[in-house]
Amino acid sequence: MSKLKLGIPKGSLQDSTVELFAKAGWRISVSSRSYYPGIDDPEIECMMVRAQEMARYVESGALDAGLTGKDWILETGADVEEVAELVYSKTSLGRVRWVLAVAEDSAFQSVRDLEGKVISTEAVRMTEKYLARNGVKARVEFSWGATEVKVPQLADAIVEVTETGSSLRANHLRVVDTLLESAPWFIANRAAWRDAWKREKIENIALLLDGAIKAYNRVGLLLNVRREDLDKVLAALPALRNPTISQLSDAQWVAINTIVEEKTVRQLIPKLKAARAEGIVEYPLNKVVY
Numbered sequence: 259m260s261k262l263k264l265g266i267p268k269g270s271l272q273d274s275t276v277e278l279f280a281k282a283g284w285r286i287s288v289s290s291r292s293y294y295p296g297i298d299d300p301e302i303e304c305m306m307v308r309a310q311e312m313a314r315y316v317e318s319g320a321l322d323a324g325l326t327g328k329d330w331i332l333e334t335g336a337d338v339e340e341v342a343e344l345v346y347s348k349t350s351l352g353r354v355r356w357v358l359a360v361a362e363d364s365a366f367q368s369v370r371d372l373e374g375k376v377i378s379t380e381a382v383r384m385t386e387k388y389l390a391r392n393g394v395k396a397r398v399e400f401s402w403g404a405t406e407v408k409v410p411q412l413a414d415a416i417v418e419v420t421e422t423g424s425s426l427r428a429n430h431l432r433v434v435d436t437l438l439e440s441a442p443w444f445i446a447n448r449a450a451w452r453d454a455w456k457r458e459k460i461e462n463i464a465l466l467l468d469g470a471i472k473a474y475n476r477v478g479l480l481l482n483v484r485r486e487d488l489d490k491v492l493a494a495l496p497a498l499r500n501p502t503i504s505q506l507s508d509a510q511w512v513a514i515n516t517i518v519e520e521k522t523v524r525q526l527i528p529k530l531k532a533a534r535a536e537g538i539v540e541y542p543l544n545k546v547v548y
Contacts, residue, residue, distance in 0.1 A: 262459045265324025268306040281470035322450035329440035339446040342464040356438045359431040360415045375414035385417045388437045469545035477520045480539040490533040
């Protein structure tokens with residue numbers, strides 16, 4: 259049987275990635291004692307790999323495919339097939355930002371003020387390219403972690419990834435500039451992408467992961483409405499796509515099936531009821547595939 263070697267990001271994206279695969283239809287069983295989680299698909303072998311290293315292992319063929327951030331693809335310079343952008347993160351469906359930050363009370367106001375200074379970061383190559391674009395010469399030091407605490411005693415500034423900015427604020431840091439916005443990408447090895455079976459498998463996984471993301475924060479609504487009230491109900495009803503309208507056994511009634519943002523439902527259902535909709539049912543979604 260053919261197997262697809264799939265890299266699952268270990269670290270901050272691990273839990274959200276396992277949850278995403280579950281919504282897409284794959285159950286991944288992670289053990290703290292093993293880097294080889296189980297998966298309920300005999301055609302897939304999983305391996306836990308740090309997102310920072312994922313792209314180069316996919317490039318080398320050690321893995322056929324994997325998930326890692328656009329930031330780490332750029333940082334490693336890996337030559338991989340970028341199959342699909344999957345916008346999710348540790349705590350939300352947003353992108354993360356790589357920012358240049360300094361101490362709150364620092365006199366530095368722009369990157370040009372850092373000429374000849376020391377910048378600490380995990381993303382050395384990205385930072386060096388950023389400095390070169392701005393015509394600034396500074397010493398970029400690799401950080402092994404806890405980068406936020408290095409200003410101002412160990413570095414004049416840092417380049418760090420942030421999702422909400424709370425950690426930077428907690429460490430009394432101020433953002434000067436944004437270098438990059440990044441989201442996870444599903445990537446593939448070039449040779450694996452040329453293999454017909456592996457490519458189809460990779461494309462199917464990407465399709466269902468994307469469908470699971472589209473289903474986050476959305477719900478389905480079913481409701482019944484008299485034909486004479488249909489226009490009023492449709493006017494009150496935002497839809498991801500045009501709603502499905504089906505004839506009921508009574509010719510005077512139709513059923514409507516649609517998808518809406520979950521946060522709108524608390525305002526929407528009273529409006530639908532006021533428009534004389536009946537039998538309103540809200541239901542959860544796992545995947546939305548166009």
